[in-house]
Amino acid sequence: MASLKETKNRIASVQNTLKITSAMKLISSAKFHQAQVAVKKALTYEQSLNTIINGLYQGRDEETLGIPPEKPIKRIAIIPFSSDTGLCGSFNSNLIRDVELTVEKYRKEGIEVEVYPVGEKVAQSLITQGFVIHEEGRKLLEKYSLTKCKEFTAVLMNAYRAGEVDKVVLLFHHFQSTTRQIITEKNLIPIDRPQTKQADVVPHEIKTEPNPKAYFRMIYAHVVATNLFMAVNESLVSEHAARMTAMQVATDNGNDLLKELTILYNKTRQQAITNEILDLVGGRIRQRS
Numbered sequence: 001m002a003s004l005k006e007t008k009n010r011i012a013s014v015q016n017t018l019k020i021t022s023a024m025k026l027i028s029s030a031k032f033h034q035a036q037v038a039v040k041k042a043l044t045y046e047q048s049l050n051t052i053i054n055g056l057y058q059g060r061d062e063e064t065l066g067i068p069p070e071k072p073i074k075r076i077a078i079i080p081f082s083s084d085t086g087l088c089g090s091f092n093s094n095l096i097r098d099v100e101l102t103v104e105k106y107r108k109e110g111i112e113v114e115v116y117p118v119g120e121k122v123a124q125s126l127i128t129q130g131f132v133i134h135e136e137g138r139k140l141l142e143k144y145s146l147t148k149c150k151e152f153t154a155v156l157m158n159a160y161r162a163g164e165v166d167k168v169v170l171l172f173h174h175f176q177s178t179t180r181q182i183i184t185e186k187n188l189i190p191i192d193r194p195q196t197k198q199a200d201v202v203p204h205e206i207k208t209e210p211n212p213k214a215y216f217r218m219i220y221a222h223v224v225a226t227n228l229f230m231a232v233n234e235s236l237v238s239e240h241a242a243r244m245t246a247m248q249v250a251t252d253n254g255n256d257l258l259k260e261l262t263i264l265y266n267k268t269r270q271q272a273i274t275n276e277i278l279d280l281v282g283g284r285i286r287q288r289s
Contacts, residue, residue, distance in 0.1 A: 004272060007265045014261060018254045024087065025247035028240050032178075035237035039175065042226075042233045049223050056212050057193070066213045070190070075112040077156065077165040078102060079188065079228075081172040081235035082119035084141055088239055089246035091173065091181070092121040098183045099126070099171060114165055116156070118232070141236070146229050153225040160189050172231045173238035179245055181238035186231065191223055 056065060080099045082092045099122065103113050116134045117123040123138050136155045140148055159165050168189035173181040208215035 004265065004268050007261060007268055011258065011261045011265060014254055014258050018251060018258070021247045021250040021254060025244055025251060028244040028247060032237065032240035032244055035233065035240050039230075039233045039237050042230045046226050046230050049219075049226055052219070053191070053216075053223060056208075056216055060212060062193075064213065065216045067190075067216070071166055073111055073166045075114065075165050076106055077114040077116055077159065077168045078106075079116045079118060079137060079156075079168065079170050079231075080122050081170070081231060082117070082122035082125075083235075083239045083243075084120045086121065087246060088243035089249075091239055091242035092119075092125075095171070095173065095183060096122055096125045100129075102171060102185070103131075114159075118235075140232065144229075144232050144236075146225065149229040149232065150221075150225040153221060153228055156189060157221055157224065165189075170228070170231045172235045173242075175234055175238045175241060178241045181242060186227070188227055188231075189224055191220070191227065 062069070078099065080095055082095050086092065099115070103115070106113050114134060115126060115131055116137045117126055118137045118140045120138070123133060123135075126133050137152045140152055156165075156168050160168065167187065170184075170186045170188050172184060172186075174184040175181055210218075
């Protein structure tokens with residue numbers, strides 16, 4: 001059985017750890033609610049842009065809008081989103097494992113893979129495993145903004161136009177609830193076409209200046225940047241939710257351990273007192289004899 005001093009030190013250590021986990025849970029909770037608001041705003045903006053894009057597609061074929069035909073995929077760029085810091089449960093490890101599986105899947109299909117990691121955790125892990133990565137998006141989460149997303153988008157668009165990559169794919173956590181975040185693969189470049197083609201109907205009553213073809217070309221990069229910005233927000237809200245849950249679990253486990261140590265301390269103390277009383281009683285009996 002551990003000594004009183006050892007048990008008391010363990011209790012103090014657990015109490016100090018609980019202060020940290022409780023504080024981190026509160027901080028993550030505040031950041032989570034801020035991120036939720038940001039996601040709702042970004043989602044409203046993204047939906048408005050998608051409405052415009054769908055309206056341009058309606059009643060017009062791709063040639064009218066100046067959309068180049070889909071080309072065979074020989075080289076693909078993957079943009080995985082992790083966090084910059086840890087202590088968020090399996091958030092990063094699940095993402096890293098999914099990146100490895102995705103890369104392996106494309107390589108089996110004979111497709112070359114370029115990786116543009118976003119977040120320090122996935123970047124460091126991939127470098128450790130020997131991956132050659134592109135650094136342009138690595139610091140995207142540091143004071144992220146739509147402007148930074150546009151700058152990163154410009155790099156990706158240039159690589160696409162130059163034929164360095166034939167497709168760009170996002171790999172990020174899609175937020176469903178505080179306890180459930182699903183890793184999602186989403187096309188970034190080229191943007192997804194509408195599910196149903198409506199070239200045989202009358203063009204949608206969307207008036208553009210300049211003409212639809214020039215307007216589509218002008219808005220295309222902005223739509224890509226907005227989709228990237230939305231993925232950043234989704235990843236951040238998922239990260240804060242995962243960290244909040246992890247800290248709650250750690251706090252609950254710490255409280256359970258603290259109860260067990262307190263019981264152990266009381267038992268040890270009671271046993272020590274009992275032994276002292278027995279020693280005193282035994283000493284007096286020996287003296288009398």
